[in-house]
Amino acid sequence: MSVREKIQNFESLTLIPEAAFSKNSLGRKIREDDDEIRTCYMLDRDRIIQSKSFRRLKHKTQVYIKTFGDHYRTRLTHTLEVSQVARNIGVGIGLNENLIEAIALGHDLGHVAFAHNGEEVLNEYLKDGFRHNEQSVRVVTKLENNGLGLNLTEEVINGILNHSGLGTIKDIITLEGIVVKYSDKMAYLNHDIDDSIRAGLLSIEQIPKEIVKVLGDNSNQRLNTLIKDFVKTSNENLMNGIRVVGLSKEINEAMIELRQFMFKNIYLGDTLKVERNKAKFILEQLIKHFEENPNQMPEIYLRIAENEDLQRAVADYIAGMSDDYCLSLFNKIFVPKVVID
Template sequence: MNIRERNQSYEDLTLINQAKFSKDTLGRKCHELEDDIRTVFMVDRDRIIHSKSFRRLKHKTQVFIQTSSDHYRTRLTHTIEVSQIARTIAVGIGLNEYLCEAIAMGHDLGHAAFAHVGEAVINDFLPGGFKHSEQSVRVVSKLEKGGKGLNLTAEVIDGILKHSGLNDTNNIPITLEGQVVRYSDKIAYVNHDIDDSIRAGLLTEEQIPKHLIDELGNSNSERINTLVHDIVNNTVKNIERGNNKVSLSDKKTQALLELRSFMFKNIYLGNVLKDERKKAGFIVENMLQYYFGNPEKMPVMYRNIADEEGKERAVADYIAGMSDDYCLSTFNRIYIPKTIVY
């Protein structure tokens, strides 16, 4: 028995029957010999963490707030928080925490520069639309490693693709671990975005509806703790009743959705950041148009995509992969004069 097989035997001892066992994976698109030490989901996690797309998350916006302070979340720290919450829930239920971790680490790799503002602009530009969840799959399946992709397992790719939309009953992940990450993403961003918004002076504790404070807690950590305990306890009850479904209780689901709606109204789509969203959208729009008109300015891989799949697809891939910082610096290089013109 090698070390990987020993790790797989630990899964037999610690995971519930409804978990996804690494030895039972649906496999990879291209067959590979298994690692002697790591299970397939550990390998997927490591490939994602060591990818260029993952490193770029450190300079991608979580919420479009001026990140002059080191204490604001970025897309990278959001990803780490999602992973932490997902692993805690997985251990509480008896699911495969390494599968949860791999999905969590890869779920936002396809987010564009300037978060959902960039996503909305690219969605209008690209025929067929643009969704960051689909782009995340494209990143790990095609764009990484110079066009080779990371060759991840089917379970991880499914979890990445279906991590958005709690109310979409037609888009439920095939594994309970994927469902855990789906909830963990919402638990993480709703709560840490409140924390960042208060720090930025865009929101006050008093503005948060009192009945939601009473239901979930009076701080970021209290609310996360409440939701994590609820989802573990409620899911265990679901499974005991023969309903293999990850879910919060009805009361906590309603509270989380209300808190999310509150954030959309007041922060994500509120007037307080309206001007900044316009600026970000202007930059992304002009970057898209510039490279659409000058595809030869893109790196070779994207020029090849333009030949194979069309210029819109290639330009969308290139701009979506940019960090905020790189997008801004490139915009300045293209559009801002460097010397006085007489």
């Protein structure tokens, strides 16, 4: 018996019947031989961590553009916090932790530089629009590994595709994917409040008192409330034969209200408007430059331009850039250099 088979047997002993068992995976688009040690979801997790797109997350903005403080979140630390929250929930319910981790680590690979500002620019640029969850799937299926993709399992790809927003969960094929969808919101709401307070742009007193009363007045309290409620509510549903995981009505409504508060006051508020406009200007100039000079893009994007179209290729190239790389490229292309005779 291989190590992988032992792990799969352990899954059958420890996970709830509604969990996604690795031995029953829907598989990959291109069939592969089983790994001797790792289950399919463990292999997916490792491929994501080893990808270039994952490494670039460390220099992609979460909310605050080009913040030099060491303690502000980046897209990478956000991803790790989502994984932490989701795994805690998954273990509490009895779901497949390896599948949860793979989805969580891959969910934001398609995010653009300069936080949601970059997404807005590309959404206006592409004729069919741009959504970072769809771009994350494009990264793992078409862009990574020099265009070959990572050949991930269907369950991981589905979880990545459907993680965004607070809308319907009917298209998510695993409970693990639903856990990551909720955990994404739990993580970013809490750490973005922390970062906003650290930046002096928000005070705890500004958060509506009815939300504080339900969720708590600091990050630890809020996360504890959300995680414990999710586990408790989900376990009660499952024990009663209801295949639903999620938050109780009261806690879910409080989280939605907190999300609306953050969008109004921080994400889309006037506080960061000047910096958002600067970021959009940089991205718009780079898009225009590479549309006019496509041969300056790497070979993989020239192939995309040939096989799909130039607009798609430019969008893929821009979407993969980190904040630092965008700034460096902008300076190289547009900022005059000092010439000494």
